[in-house]
Amino acid sequence: MAITLTVNERRRTVPAAADTPLLYVLRNDLELNAAKFGCGMAQCGACTVLVDGKPVRSCVTPAAAVKDAKITTLEGLGSAEKLHPLQKAFIDEQAAQCGYCIAGMLMTAKGLLDENPHPSEADLRLALAGNLCRCGTHGRIIRAIQRAAKEMSP
């Protein structure tokens, strides 16, 4: 009972059953904190990670289903010492209150900007429609992603 996954460009083998939700493998086996349990039903987006560059809900994705894919979590974008432009923009805009939704917002934004480097505000809002925020930080999140988009492809 072991699965080998490629997470943040590293091959990792974990002692998990094939149907284990990817989220629990990331959080508990690999000790990656960013993806969060929010609903377990793909309704809120707090658990979003990239699978082959596309935003995916890790809470309903069986680990075995992504064993041949490249999985990227927020930790794979950058670190506190070496921030990704998106992370830096979220700090610059102070785009968090409780912050529980933020990792999911960032990964969805990364997926969007990789596909559409110059999204309009309407594109951006639509791309994030499946990511719930309860504190009301939406405006800052939009501003932060716009700031990062400018920085990443001027």
Added chain:
Amino acid sequence: MSAGPITRRGFLGRTAALTVGFSLAPLARAFAQSAAPVGPKLPGSLQTNRNLDGWLRINPDGSVTAFTGKVEIGQGIVTALAQIVADELDVDLARVTMISGDTATTPNEGVTSGSRSIEDSGAALRAACAEARAILVETAASKLSVPASSLRVENGVVSAPGGGRATYGELTSEATFKREATGQAKPKPPSAHRFTGKSIPRRDIPAKVTGGPAYVHDMRLPGMIFGRVVRPPSPRAKLISVDEQAVRSMPGVVAVVRDGSFLAVAAEREEQAVAAARGLDKTAKWQQTPSLPPTGRALFDHMRQQPSQTNVIGEKSESAPAAVKTLAATFTRPFQAHAAIGPSCAVAHWENGKLHVWSHTQGPFPLRGELAKALKIPPSDITVTHREGSGCYGHNGADDVALDAALCARATGGRPVKLQWMREDEFRWEPYGSAMVIDLQAGLDANGNVVDFRNELWSHTHSTRPGESDGVNLLAAWYVKDAQRPGTARNIPQPAGGGDRNAIPLYVFPRQRVVNHLLPDMPVRVSALRTLGAYANVFAIESFMDELALAAGADPVEFRLRHLSDPRAKAVIETVAAKAGWRPGARGGDGRGRGIGFAKYKNLATYVAVVAEVEVDRESGEVKVPRAWAAADAGLVVNPDGLSNQIEGGVIQSTSWTLREAVEFDGTRILTGDWANYQILRMPEVPTVQVTLIDRPGEKSVGAGEAAQGPAVAAIANAVANATGRRIRDLPLTAGRVKAALT
């Protein structure tokens, strides 16, 4: 009930039946954090935690560790408090470490709630640090043999004009702060602040955007396993039978806890705990009893008929002309959920009969007391340490899950347990913000001024937190075999108020009577949701102000200003009107409209006025709020960006409550269980919010986390009326309800 004239007899008939016999004195005591101490009155929580060393420590390297009993709940309080500490002590912000919310190390400041942290902890730290600085300067003066008045302090280094110097580290001994505060040292004037008043970036954000360990959910202790609870299908259900053995043999299961109607599991892996909980749920047989009130309009009729504790909270009878026109209207608000994005979570660890709990509670000390009652062990055997959680917006499942984790971890042979609720546990079992029904009546004189105002409201309590009452306010305690009762429902007394928070208008009305009915029975579990009763009361009063303005032929902004005497109240209204480009008397049309709402939160804290712009789709009834403007006056501003963030968030959260949210139930069960049946506002729908702050350096800093929600709901409701010509007095303003009002 619809708006329109009512007979004087009918109105008196209702109010004359009041019984007033509710003494405030024991309540005030019940809500105080501890017995009144002797000595001078000290600022904020310094009054109840009087020793300086409880608030700060100077480390040998001159850095500062400051302690607060308040906790970070996404509002930026820890950063704001560090700003205050750095300013008063004259040290760089980077040299201030904050320790918050730990029963082992910090002052007991009760609960982080009611937008009070800046007033309680900020005021205490400001005074304690000012006094600490004075002590250090005096010590330096004797050491350097110069007058204290000649000394300067810069980043923790005290210098004399002749070149003598001493660092805070050198000047501090074990005994330096082992003394009671006198309150004699004068805090700095705002003009001398280096950090207060600046938008200092929040300390907690870098970890939150990089995947650092930021939440209790991210904790990992050696040997830690994972827990889940299995809650009953309905509030009064009792467990008849369950196949524990089948679950014990499932992979990874370490413990199955069955205690009365409380069920929990612990397993080596999280997904194993989830599977085991599902296994238990599948075989559990329950006896269910209907206990929930009627729904829809019948709920509010039912609430009026319930036994109540009735209290006249505001009465005025000044001479004024007789009313020539009278309006009356009824406003309602449903049960609404906190609906945190992350379900509640706690880590519990038993060692030698002593319990350590890590929790996103808003009140580590009250939680410790309540856990002690529930577990029947002394509070001294329990440590509660705060770790951040998902935003709570009031009293949600944070405290309950701590008891769940403690009960579960008692069965694991000393292995720590991290127990998180599932999504439906959170929706079905958190205490909701109470439904409310509010009857308003007012009379206008011949000049169109309000001369009579009557408000009568019915609500369950808005406060059933741990530590606030008799009984045990933790969910699992009501379901274990040796069950305990929830505490008696109480109302937080005026002037802050609970259900009646902001029920007394700030407007100057010569004749006024405000009556609060607290319904002590709680068929639906209720407690503090951000603003308590203020959301509904401001919705009602501010909607009614627009109805009165319309009846008087006046512009809503002008009508408000002429009924206010407080210049700070007028200033936020004038500011927001200017920023939004308010055009007096502008009629809405084509489904577009604007509205204004105003309140001074609790009648004690931040002044906020909001203008909202709406678009109403006449076909579907869908309401959109593309833009909103807010003006806020929170006294001396500690962190302008942090304050803006709170106001923006408040407007958006209130927009969601207002357009979408109501908890659904039938006679037996809570039906709301996930985001599909509890819709909140999504990214494409949220308004763009523009905030203007009015800084008042000469006024005390007051809290703002809950100040915008009331004005925002009122602004939206008034904008919908402006856009459609129809007044909707029941929340939420769902498409169905709006459509029905338009046809």
